[in-house]
Amino acid sequence: MEKLLEVKNLEVSFQTYGGTVKAVRGVSFDLHKGETLAIVGESGSGKSVTSQSIMKLIPMPPGRISGGQILLNGEDIVPKTEKQMEKIRGKEISMIFQDPMTSLNPTMRVGNQIMEVLIKHQNMTKTDGKNRAIELLRLVGIPMPEKRVNQYPHEFSGGMRQRAMIAIALAANPKLLIADEPTTALDVTIQAQILELMKDLQNKMDTSIIFITHDLGVVANVADRVAVMYAGQIVEMGTVDEIFYDPRHPYTWGLLASMPSLENDDKAELAAIPGTPPDLTNPPKGDAFAARNQYALAIDFEEEPPMFQISETHFAKTWLLHPDAPQVEPPEAVKRRMRQLSSTFEKPVLVKEGK
Amino acid sequence: MQISKDKFKLVGTQLGEAEKISKPSLSFWKDVFIRFRKNKLALFGLVLLGLLIFMAIFGPYMTPYDYASNDLSNKNQPPSSEHWFGTDDLGRDVFARTWEGARISIFIGVAAAVIDLIIGVLWGGIAGYKGGRTDEGMMRFADILYGVPYLLLVILLMVVLGQGLSTMIIAMSITGWINMSRIVRGQVLSLKNQEYVLAAKTLGANTSRIMGKHLIPNSMGPILVTMTLTIPSAIFTEAFLSFIGLGLTPPIASWGTMANDGLPAMRYYPWRLFFPATFICLTIFAFNVVGDGLRDALDPRMRK
Amino acid sequence: MAKYIGKRLVYMLLSLWMIVTATFFFMRIAPGNPFASEKKLPPEIEANLNAHFGLDKPWYAQYWEYLVRIVNWDFGPSFKYKSQTVNDLINEGFPVSFLLGMEAIFIAVAVGVLLGIIAALKHNRWPDYTAMIVAVLGISVPSFIMASFLQYFLAIKMGIFPVARWESFMHSVLPAVALASTPMAFIARLTRSSMLEVLANDYIKTAKSKGLSRGVITVKHTIRNALLPVVTYMGPLTAGILTGSFVIERIFGIPGLGAHFVTSINNRDYTVIMGVTVFYSILLLVSILLVDIAYGIIDPRIKLAGGKKGE
Numbered sequence: 001m002e003k004l005l006e007v008k009n010l011e012v013s014f015q016t017y018g019g020t021v022k023a024v025r026g027v028s029f030d031l032h033k034g035e036t037l038a039i040v041g042e043s044g045s046g047k048s049v050t051s052q053s054i055m056k057l058i059p060m061p062p063g064r065i066s067g068g069q070i071l072l073n074g075e076d077i078v079p080k081t082e083k084q085m086e087k088i089r090g091k092e093i094s095m096i097f098q099d100p101m102t103s104l105n106p107t108m109r110v111g112n113q114i115m116e117v118l119i120k121h122q123n124m125t126k127t128d129g130k131n132r133a134i135e136l137l138r139l140v141g142i143p144m145p146e147k148r149v150n151q152y153p154h155e156f157s158g159g160m161r162q163r164a165m166i167a168i169a170l171a172a173n174p175k176l177l178i179a180d181e182p183t184t185a186l187d188v189t190i191q192a193q194i195l196e197l198m199k200d201l202q203n204k205m206d207t208s209i210i211f212i213t214h215d216l217g218v219v220a221n222v223a224d225r226v227a228v229m230y231a232g233q234i235v236e237m238g239t240v241d242e243i244f245y246d247p248r249h250p251y252t253w254g255l256l257a258s259m260p261s262l263e264n265d266d267k268a269e270l271a272a273i274p275g276t277p278p279d280l281t282n283p284p285k286g287d288a289f290a291a292r293n294q295y296a297l298a299i300d301f302e303e304e305p306p307m308f309q310i311s312e313t314h315f316a317k318t319w320l321l322h323p324d325a326p327q328v329e330p331p332e333a334v335k336r337r338m339r340q341l342s343s344t345f346e347k348p349v350l351v352k353e354g355k
Numbered sequence: 356m357q358i359s360k361d362k363f364k365l366v367g368t369q370l371g372e373a374e375k376i377s378k379p380s381l382s383f384w385k386d387v388f389i390r391f392r393k394n395k396l397a398l399f400g401l402v403l404l405g406l407l408i409f410m411a412i413f414g415p416y417m418t419p420y421d422y423a424s425n426d427l428s429n430k431n432q433p434p435s436s437e438h439w440f441g442t443d444d445l446g447r448d449v450f451a452r453t454w455e456g457a458r459i460s461i462f463i464g465v466a467a468a469v470i471d472l473i474i475g476v477l478w479g480g481i482a483g484y485k486g487g488r489t490d491e492g493m494m495r496f497a498d499i500l501y502g503v504p505y506l507l508l509v510i511l512l513m514v515v516l517g518q519g520l521s522t523m524i525i526a527m528s529i530t531g532w533i534n535m536s537r538i539v540r541g542q543v544l545s546l547k548n549q550e551y552v553l554a555a556k557t558l559g560a561n562t563s564r565i566m567g568k569h570l571i572p573n574s575m576g577p578i579l580v581t582m583t584l585t586i587p588s589a590i591f592t593e594a595f596l597s598f599i600g601l602g603l604t605p606p607i608a609s610w611g612t613m614a615n616d617g618l619p620a621m622r623y624y625p626w627r628l629f630f631p632a633t634f635i636c637l638t639i640f641a642f643n644v645v646g647d648g649l650r651d652a653l654d655p656r657m658r659k
Numbered sequence: 660m661a662k663y664i665g666k667r668l669v670y671m672l673l674s675l676w677m678i679v680t681a682t683f684f685f686m687r688i689a690p691g692n693p694f695a696s697e698k699k700l701p702p703e704i705e706a707n708l709n710a711h712f713g714l715d716k717p718w719y720a721q722y723w724e725y726l727v728r729i730v731n732w733d734f735g736p737s738f739k740y741k742s743q744t745v746n747d748l749i750n751e752g753f754p755v756s757f758l759l760g761m762e763a764i765f766i767a768v769a770v771g772v773l774l775g776i777i778a779a780l781k782h783n784r785w786p787d788y789t790a791m792i793v794a795v796l797g798i799s800v801p802s803f804i805m806a807s808f809l810q811y812f813l814a815i816k817m818g819i820f821p822v823a824r825w826e827s828f829m830h831s832v833l834p835a836v837a838l839a840s841t842p843m844a845f846i847a848r849l850t851r852s853s854m855l856e857v858l859a860n861d862y863i864k865t866a867k868s869k870g871l872s873r874g875v876i877t878v879k880h881t882i883r884n885a886l887l888p889v890v891t892y893m894g895p896l897t898a899g900i901l902t903g904s905f906v907i908e909r910i911f912g913i914p915g916l917g918a919h920f921v922t923s924i925n926n927r928d929y930t931v932i933m934g935v936t937v938f939y940s941i942l943l944l945v946s947i948l949l950v951d952i953a954y955g956i957i958d959p960r961i962k963l964a965g966g967k968k969g970e
């Protein structure tokens with residue numbers, strides 16, 4: 001499987017009145033053709049900023065990419081100019097956003113909003129564009145597309161608007177689709193439909209997807225691999241099975257433990273992670289999660305943990321995987337689900353800089 | 356790289372540190388003041404306003420001449436060390452008249468704003484608090500009244516009521532309160548459902564106490580902004596009426612009447628128009644800029 | 660949509676009715692008014708008034724007559740000048756004022772919108788600051804003071820423009836600019852804040868993510884949406900220019916309806932005051948209604964309000 005996207009040590013910061021906020025502090029991951037990577041984390045973890053940086057959609061006056069590379073098909077897009085990015089956006093990479101009501105231009109017909117992409121990237125004429133737009137609306141499951149194509153966004157329901165957004169995003173057959181919490185603003189039943197639609201389209205068009213969410217249930221449904229982010233860094237990354245059945249980072253444990261489950265007995269409390277994420281104008285010394293971490297070690301407050309490799313595909317950034325670290329038991333809810341996975345190494349391996 | 360074993364001792368959460376609030380907490384108004392201060396234009400306007408008010412109070416005492424005494428031998432003199440702003444066509448000292456005029460014009464502005472406030476707060480407060488049919492009826496009436504072109508109505512009233520200070524203020528207030536009432540109503544509507552009102556109610560507070568102690572104080576922000584922006588509008592209207600011939604009668608020196616008197620003589624004695632006109636503009640500018648600054652400082656969306 | 664227009668129409672008629680009624684009653688209580696039976700009026704004037712208002716009839720009959728006449732576009736005779744009617748004055752003066760007003764509206768909108776767009780696109784850089792300071796000055800300097808200032812410097816002192824009268828295009832420049840100065844400032848500020856609001860919207864991000872060029876995004880997405888609130892300002896704009904004309908016409912000696920109106924106020928020509936006030940009110944309220952309708956057509960969210968909703 002070829003690598004479509006390689007993000008190496010991405011750093012993004014914002015100049016604000018309060019100081020420089022380091023929103024993304026050294027994020028690295030790869031994405032292969034046709035696969036779905038889920039990025040999970042709380043608000044403020046840097047997941048949206050990371051994904052928007054891939055398309056360089058971050059407003060560049062207050063924001064800037066202060067370090068790292070983003071390789072799309074081997075080419076670094078960080079130094080590319082706006083004009084060059086315009087050829088990539090919508091065509092190679094496209095994005096769907098969280099709130100379909102505000103993400104669509106309220107005074108422009110839906111059909112025209114789709115046609116813009118076709119006219120720009122595929123040089124279609126207006127007539128061809130309109131026909132293709134109707135086809136796309138049908139493809140995303142909107143009934144009576146010939147009528148709908150001339151309507152305005154407020155005439156669509158929430159689920160339909162999101163489908164329309166998907167149609168816009170896929171119009172030019174992009175290789176990578178970034179979905180930033182696409183189902184968060186929708187009802188649960190509609191959520192399921194949209195996820196089904198996305199998986200279906202992915203199969204048809206062989207698109208890679210980066211799926212950003214804070215909902216682990218959605219992750220289990222759609223992802224091949226998962227990256228868990230906290231305070232601007234990836235703290236754990238692995239396949240879906242590895243993350244759910246053999247998580248190694250205390251933050252991941254916290255996330256999994258706080259998921260309500262039908263198996264929990266009704267006397268058990270829902271475990272929430274205490275405290276709040278740190279202020280990224282002044283990231284704390286050592287591990288950013290340490291203060292909220294019931295498994296924190298003394299060294300967590302002094303030195304940032306290095307990345308340890310647990311299998312070919314599984315990585316975690318925690319001192320707990322150091323040979324000198326004590327053995328700890330993850331919380332009940334997580335333990336119950338744990339399984340031994342065949343691909344795991346004998347012992348976690350310290351990853352040298354450069355990965 | 357060797358790390359000593361005791362670094363790996365289990366320590367657990369250290370939430371005290373994390374939960375510490377990094378900035379000192381500020382009272383609402385202190386916060387607003389700090390944000391206002393950052394707006395240089397608004398600050399400039401505030402200083403300007405202070406100067407103007409200072410001169411309005413003390414200006415007339417700075418010169419031996421008073422605003423009404425004629426001195427026909429000295430008429431239409433350009434500015435000099437004797438008469439800092441020159442004299443008008445009756446030999447009156449323009450400097451003294453300018454600052455007397457300041458008192459009148461600013462007084463008119465403030466009076467109109469205060470009346471708007473009283474009527475607007477009562478109207479909007481009651482409509483918002485009662486809700487339902489009362490609210491609808493009251494605001495519909497206000498809407499229809501609002502549709503009546505303001506200056507035309509003021510002109511009509513001045514013709515009917517006759518010229519004078521009190522009639523002018525009444526005429527200005529006849530529809531000026533509508534804006535204020537909308538603001539107040541909006542505030543009351545959004546606040547009345549908040550929890551602390553519910554709490555006060557359960558403790559047995561009656562309507563007027565709820566309004567007086569909870570709702571109104573929290574609406575102060577937008578109310579203050581509206582008042583600050585009403586004053587320049589009233590000063591403008593006064594000047595406008597003077598230019599139409601419906602202004603105050605002599606020897607009262609408002610800026611509007613002075614400017615109007617100075618207009619025909621503009622070609623030969625420009626200072627008679629220049630000074631009142633400039634101060635009208637400066638005052639309107641200052642109030643506008645301060646009002647804008649206040650509005651921005653109160654706007655929660657602009658919190659950094 | 661019909662509901663929307665209907666509602667506006669009703670409000671308009673109610674406001675108009677209020678003004679008409681107010682003028683009718685105010686004129687009866689004003690000092691020295693023509694309806695006070697004590698004062699002896701010159702016979703021709705009395706005859707005119709009687710013919711129009713029916714002075715010996717009871718007040719409610721007079722009121723009804725008055726309403727009927729207005730609907731028939733007859734605003735009555737002058738109180739001071741026996742052979743003039745209000746309609747004469749309107750026919751004579753309004754075309755002039757209309758021309759002046761249109762010029763001013765054009766300047767205010769064209770320059771205001773342009774300034775606002777530039778200020779928003781160069782947000783927090785010096786074009787923004789300059790444009791906004793200019794705007795604040797425009798708002799703070801009343802149009803008649805601006806007019807005096809322009810007249811003094813550009814006409815009297817520098818002779819670039821004629822000082823007064825209405826004889827050529829050059830004669831109209833200074834008055835139009837003076838009239839336009841304050842509304843232009845409001846429009847600039849409104850356009851700017853509207854642009855900034857639109858730019859912060861998610862759909863602009865979507866547009867960017869499609870790979871559209873900055874120019875296309877600015878014109879097709881940003882400006883089109885940002886101008887919507889500016890359209891609603893056209894109502895107050897018309898009102899401002901109309902009332903501004905009263906003084907501007909006087910300062911520049913322009914024989915428009917505004918100047919006639921001011922003369923009638925100074926003469927206490929009550930019937931003319933009444934008639935012209937009603938005429939102006941009709942003008943203003945109809946303009947506002949037209950603007951509301953135009954807005955309803957332009958904004959698709961209103962056009963289809965009450966129409967079919969999505970499934």
